Amino acid sequence: MRTKGELEAAIGKGGPTVLVINSRSRRGRRLYGRTRRLLREAGLEFVHVFPVTDPSRLRGLFADVLALEPDLVVVGGGDGTVAEAVGHLAHRDIALGVLPLGTTNNFARSLELPLDLPGAVRTLTVGAPDGGKVADVDVGWFESTGDPQGDGPGGDREHIFANMVSLGLSVEVAGSVPHTLKRFVGRPAYALTAARLLPRHEAFTARITIDGKTSEVRTHQLNVANGAHHSGQRIARDASPDDRLLAVYRLGDERRLRLASATARHVLTGPRRSLEEDAFLTTAHVEIETDPPLRVDVDGEVRGRTPVTIRLRGNALRVIVPRTFVDT
Structure with missing residues (x-):
């Protein structure tokens, strides 16, 4: 396992990043196009994008995500989508980024993330002056x-x-x-x-x-x-x-x-x-x-x-x- 600083540096240098976005969540369907545009404008590049229209596929989809050996997995959706990601990413040398696109967004609120989409995207730009950092939290x-x-x-x-x-x-x-x-x-x-x-x-x-x-x-x-x-x-x-x-x-x-x-x-x-x-x-x-x-x-x-x-x-x-x- 890399230190938090080492993982943060790898992400900031453009290490492999994957996007999983639940287009069936409350805001995901409406904001999918805008989310992709804001991510591109922020300079975030993805080795693979997984748009999810059937939430029942999420569990199996993460096997494909992990096979890509990313440094960062960005998940857009509600608490159910984020919870699925947490189970797969805990105890791994991978960071989770959250785009709060659900109804209550409890986990995003607990991480003190901006709930507006531009603010959440800015937080993902690790290494930028207004970007976020890698932390480790409990599950x-x-x-x-x-x-x-x-x-x-x-x-x-x-x-x-x-x-x-x-x-x-x-x-x-x-x-x-x-x-x-x-x-x-x-x-x-x-x-x-x-x-x-x-x-x-x-x-x-x-x-x-x-x-x-x-x-x-x-x-x-x-x-x-x-x-x-x-x-x-x-x-x-x-x-x-x-x-x-x-x-x-x-x-x-x-x-x-x-x-x-x-x-x-x-x-x-x-x-x-x-x-x-x-x-x-x-x-x-x-x-x-x-x-x-x-x-x-x-x-x-x-x-x-x-x-x-x-x-x-x-x-x-x-x-x-x-x-x-x-x-x-």
């Missing part, structure tokens, strides 16, 4: 019950995630939000769908084990975050994908109205509150059981059921970030 690893993926050669990579593991109402929302509504209204589509589903949603009991100590909570929503954002909102001012911590937190208790008010507080106070507050449990390893067993959402994809084990893998992924990003 998560999970193991759930009945996960249909993750077996066989390379299966360990199938368990890596970028941003968050969720249990509860959000899993139902992710599977129910109308694609057309999401495409036209963006992030509010999730809130509208949650409001429709909440009156019928049943609370659950979660047993959370950290360092041999088990605590029990009742709630409608439980999250385990590696990143700093959920639903496009910061979870805490000091949360970061580079802090060697998983943040475990619930939204509200068993009362449905408490979930609504907790979500509102999450939106309004997230940028001000701290991971040191009682609302959060921070750890590098957590085990969760639920009653009843629940489906597990991993970066927007259902991956088995509880019980689930989640671990942190520190500094496992190299990414292009703004120069102002604090890299530990």
Whole structure:
């Protein structure tokens, strides 16, 4: 593995770069042509461009990407596209560049990337005065019950995630939000769908084990975050994908109205509150059981059921970030 400085220098000198762009993401279809033009104008050259019109092909496509032995893989799309890339690029001598073309862009926000397309492209111009740098950030690893993926050669990579593991109402929302509504209204589509589903949603009991100590909570929503954002909102001012911590937190208790008010507080106070507050449990390893067993959402994809084990893998992924990003 090269040092971050060595990899950054190789990229700045025009080392082999690959572009993967999901033209089916919310903004990808509309901005595909403009994205290619801005990349050309910035002087970014690619040994291969993979436009993706069928997201189910992403997993197999990365075998072709890695065969090109690039220094940098630029991925344009939403959190699902980025999550797929993270699993393939973690623990490799390759940097990931992100063009945020999705609905919530949680991972891009956690990396403090500009969400406007010109700004994101400028960050990719490593070596330029206003370009970014190579940093290494944390990823998560999970193991759930009945996960249909993750077996066989390379299966360990199938368990890596970028941003968050969720249990509860959000899993139902992710599977129910109308694609057309999401495409036209963006992030509010999730809130509208949650409001429709909440009156019928049943609370659950979660047993959370950290360092041999088990605590029990009742709630409608439980999250385990590696990143700093959920639903496009910061979870805490000091949360970061580079802090060697998983943040475990619930939204509200068993009362449905408490979930609504907790979500509102999450939106309004997230940028001000701290991971040191009682609302959060921070750890590098957590085990969760639920009653009843629940489906597990991993970066927007259902991956088995509880019980689930989640671990942190520190500094496992190299990414292009703004120069102002604090890299530990």
